[in-house]
Amino acid sequence: MEAVKMFFFLVGVLLTFSKCAESSTPDDAVADLDNAAIHTVFSHSVRSISDQCLQCICNVESNCRPVGCVMDVGSLSCGYYQIKLPYYLDCGSPGRDWQTCAKDMSCATTCVRKYMARYGPRSGCLDTCETYARIHNGGPQGCKNDNTREYWRKVQRCLSG
Structure with missing residues (x-):
């Protein structure tokens, strides 16, 4: 390795x-x-996001199901990780298109991993699941945003449960 x-x-x-x-x-x-x-x-x-952390983010977002798109804070969020279009573009646009990728577990997971690899090291936060979860929820600087603390608590409950 x-x-x-x-x-x-x-x-x-x-x-x-x-x-x-x-x-x-x-x-x-x-x-x-x-x-x-x-x-x-x-x-x-910087190491990459752990499989366990990814699984818990997936569980919090969709119960880890390929749910459709739902309106969330003024824009659509789709699939396993409830990925928005700007997030998909920032992860390098894997797969055929945003909504298809978001509903395909492998493609969506690739997108989340790439997003975390892009923004995790730039965030200025520690290399932890908390950082990754809060970035997933709140964008590139989400780990510094107080509005992402409740989301982290949900992911944390999954990790400890």
């Missing part, structure tokens, strides 16, 4: 240097390298 992590780390480094080579000025290249290096280090130093 460590060899696989190292492989992807090295691929990230090579891609970083390739991007820097394309920069128009030396200053741009250094800035690109600094930003890419920071992203590479943080993205590989």
Whole structure:
């Protein structure tokens, strides 16, 4: 497993240097390298969301069923994890389309994992299920939003039950 992590780390480094080579000025290249290096280090130093945490988020959102779309705070939320369109776009838009992906367990789980990999390290919060649950519920900075505490308590009850 460590060899696989190292492989992807090295691929990230090579891609970083390739991007820097394309920069128009030396200053741009250094800035690109600094930003890419920071992203590479943080993205590989943070573990991913646990299966247990994902399962509890799924349970809280839909009883882990492929429910349809429902109106939630002014926009539609769909499927196992009640994914909204902006969330789907932020996770890289896996699968054919948003609603189909949200109702497919594998695709929806991939989307949530990618969203967490994107925003977890940038949140400034600890690498915990609480952080991931609150980001899922409240967006990229959800772990700092008091309005996501009750959602976390629901996920926490699932984890302890």
